[in-house]
Amino acid sequence: MNAVVINKIACVTALGDGVQSLWQGLVDGRSVIAPLRHFCTENYVSSLAAGINNLAAPSGGSRLDPLLERLASQLGEVPADTPLLVASTKGEIDRFETARRAGEPLPQSVLFESLVQKIARRFGLRDPGMNINAACASSTIAIARGAALIARGQAESVLVYAADILSEFVFSGFSALQALSPVACKPFDRNRQGLNLGEAGVAILLMSEDCAQQQKLASLARIAGWGAANDAHHVTAPARDGCGLILACQAALDKAEIVSAQIAAINAHGTGTLYNDAMELTAFNQLFAEGLPPLHGIKGSLGHCLGAAGALEVAVAACALREQQIPGTVGCDQPEEAGQGQVSLAAQQISGDYLLCTNSGFGGINAALVLQREAL
Template sequence: MNKVFISKVACVTALGSGADRLWQELLAGKSGIRPLSRFSCDNYVSNLGAVIADLVAPADHSGHDDLLNRLADQIGPVPGASRLLVASTKGEIDRLESACRAGQKLPAAVLFAPLLDKIAKRFGLDDCGTNINAACASSTIALARGAALIAHGQADSVLVYAADLLSEFVFSGFSSLQALSPDPARPFDAGRQGLNLGEAGAALLLTNEAGAGDAPLARIAGWGAANDAHHVTAPARDGSGLILASTEALQRAGIDTSAVAAISAHGTGTPYNDAMELTAFATIFGDHLPPLHGIKGSIGHTLGAAGAIEAIIAGYSLAQQQIPGTVGCTTPEEAGQGQVSSSGREISGQYLLSTNSGFGGINGALVLQGVL
């Protein structure tokens, strides 16, 4: 099979634009979680979120337009024959919200069809694109799908574009589930209360070895996906789905657990998710659990964009041989003590496991390999 590389990347989060900037902000322990002013939070259990402060959304347009232009400018030219995979859970939800508030009617297709067309045209792609909606694991699954296309010779390059906006519609849903934290999220902390939503966008160009250029960020060595078929929103407490997805990714990469230098975890900050992850990792790695971290205490839970941004940071972690601290984790859960910390730490090795889990029982995992 062909080797798959992450050749070019771009991202925009609540901590600013560009992968270099995000990496530095994460190392510095910064957080973009703030009180929200985009809509009233009086009826919700939290008023916190991580928004892109200067995102422009003129009347009758979506904030995705501004986000798309920023990402396209950052990443630069991509091969026109690239396949396009988009990962978004709600697409142009802000346009739909605005129309509803104004008493207007818009076709359901407003969420995704125009967005796919805009992305393809902005990047000059022949492919009209496919949206992959796997809840919070969307972009991890999209990266896995893109890697599979290249590995099996069905594409030379794939553009994975991941983006979600922070909308009142989604915020109200998480609030009704009592999943939001009234305070800044504390992933893997013993006192965690829930998550903070965020918004972000990322673009990653995947290529085969011939198109990787002189300085790819990382290689996608393995990938896996599984569903625990347990509950519509809650994860299986035993982590069975995450165990299956991670094991598949490790097997596809051809490595055993001892080769994994670190874990980039989903780490939402909800009691059930974080406990499930720690249970799964203990099953997978036994007494040799590598250092792990999560970045949602810094940029919030960015839904469809989460896995893509975490894959970018995983590439930086392998290149720099360090992982950022988990912002908000001051008193680690017992099962994570000694492995997760609010402070960054050095790592040693070529491989990193990056995982995400979402509503509906979906779990995705990537094994990234350093190339420097």
Template structure:
């Protein structure tokens, strides 16, 4: 970078060492040259040298430049860190976070007959005004739990709401589809139901429940939706677009989803066994998870200590196939690499990779290749928890982030239950039983239909000062 900025290509690379002086006896740069170096540093490393004259005095050796860049990147990372101050969830694994966690630690699967249904009795725990809509009830249940933990008593116009789902907002459409197939609804009426289904209706209902008038959006990027929603929340907070963000991932089981996956021959009647040599497919499930996010400065000034930090995130698209990932996991690799770069971490810094790990043949192979490429010989523990709770599609990233945060708090790695013999084509360091911490940094990865990929880095409170 310095050779390019001040045209030092005539010098041998051996001259460029940490001890090399920028001035006499070294690179022989004058004051103008050093100003050009400062501009190059700011552009190349995305840091700011506030006082150029002081910079000229401080930058005496190449090592002093490297030290400055490292310090500035750490300061920037910490200043822009996003705190997660509250979590809530409802799933086939439990009616709230603690119930889910207890069952997860006990290795109790919520999958029955190949599906992960939320018990109808859970609806009785939600406000009567929202019980008629299963997706809305799940959202409100998980959001109220998360907000209570964060100490949020309301949502103001400066707060954001991001909803992640696939079919969670299509309950009326699913009813119309079933009625049409069974001959009880004429096709013109079905077409009208389909065209008039508001895509933002569920988000609007959530905002109405909390009297929220701030920014809101819906992310519907297939199975990576909730992870992408967390990334969008991080972007909003880092850009100071909002003060706080409530992220909700929700999914409900419906005929459209079940029949669609059945037609692809992707379903398993037994709990999924991600990365296993004899894996047979995925388990569809339902539920919701909510996370309250705040900028680091607001976390420091508020009453709630962070449960974890959203330290990095990445979003990519393969564009490879409608339903299959890129065979080499190219897009997934790039998303994870982006997340790691934003968190300023290397593979050796990770304690755990919580994989998407659905239990499908092609997904696990592609993701395994991506993780192996990313981590190399420094591979941390790798596991997927879908044997426990199934694949909640658009909500999966949020549900699994909640479990990761609980595991980080307990300093353990949750295992891949159901993994008996790892696929020989996937050479990773799998956790088949609980592994002790410390757990400082976790990479959470997701893949979705259409090549939609997302990854986030969650860091323990003590890992970001």
């Protein structure tokens, strides 16, 4: 098995462009959840979301287009023989909505094949690419697949590109499901009322350790383990006993060849919905029977970025391992008792080499990654 390292990360979020803006905003405890101006929200249960500044669609295009440009400019060159794994749940949903509302024919760009080809072209990749759709675990599973390709020697590098944008289509749906919080969301808080949506783009370049050394690229962190499992319980609600998440985490720990006591911290999915957060705490309490490590979630700052959520959290986790600190969980004023005092509004110091990242989503899917700190 080849060691898998993260070489480059580019990100665009409501906290700004670049990993440093993201990390500093989170450590400072900032929330960028604010009233939406993209569309009228008066008929929805919330008016709040975390939108990216200055992300306007070009004429006849999608807001994903400038997002791609901003990410590509940040990331720089990628080897042309790099396979591409895209993780997006709704792709160019704004183009779909605009065309349909105008009574126009749907453009080819609403298909994922077109989106993936556009991304591959922008990065100059020979591989036509593949989109992975596993709801809110899409980019976690894409990173897992990328890591597996490298670990098994089937690729020397893999580009994972994750992006989802705010749209009335998705916003109205979560509102109809009564899943949106009318106030800024409060992950793992006793008084949480639901989630807020966000939007983000993240590009992560994975490489084999040998390839990275040959190219003299520094490693930001390692992907040491990965796992995915389905609850086999419900299409939109998580299994209350966390059975799928436990299976996914255990698979990731096994792949990393570590035990749960070696995990220094958890970056949880933490959507702020009643059932998701309760399910996660149930699962973590079973996995970490000897006591929970420090745990946090970032959706109180940035909202839920859907298909991009997992990749965004990996970017944060790489910083957290390097700095030996996790940001606070914005909105968590009164942590759930099941959090054992390990969830906090304030940033927390951590000590160790491994961090667990998890995501769960519609369709009953759960995915987990174990990140390993790069040796100093």
